[in-house]
Amino acid sequence: MRLLVGAFGVGVLAVGLIVATAEFERTYQGAPPGPAILAAAVCFLVAVSGASLVRSAVRGRITLRRPGRRPPTK
Numbered sequence: 001m002r003l004l005v006g007a008f009g010v011g012v013l014a015v016g017l018i019v020a021t022a023e024f025e026r027t028y029q030g031a032p033p034g035p036a037i038l039a040a041a042v043c044f045l046v047a048v049s050g051a052s053l054v055r056s057a058v059r060g061r062i063t064l065r066r067p068g069r070r071p072p073t074k
Helices: 002-028 033-059
Strands: none
Touching: 002 033
């Protein structure tokens, strides 16, 4: 499961960085800077969350429990 979470994190990180770079490139080519910079900032936050997922998966800090019935409480 950690491998799956890590792979998802790598995908989110890559897509976030690619889209943020594309937005900065559009700004450089003459697009209005306000919306492009705002979109790039949101994509940067997405990339940071992907990096956090990868780091947590590598360190083993993500705790997962098996789905199913819980033992009865006393």
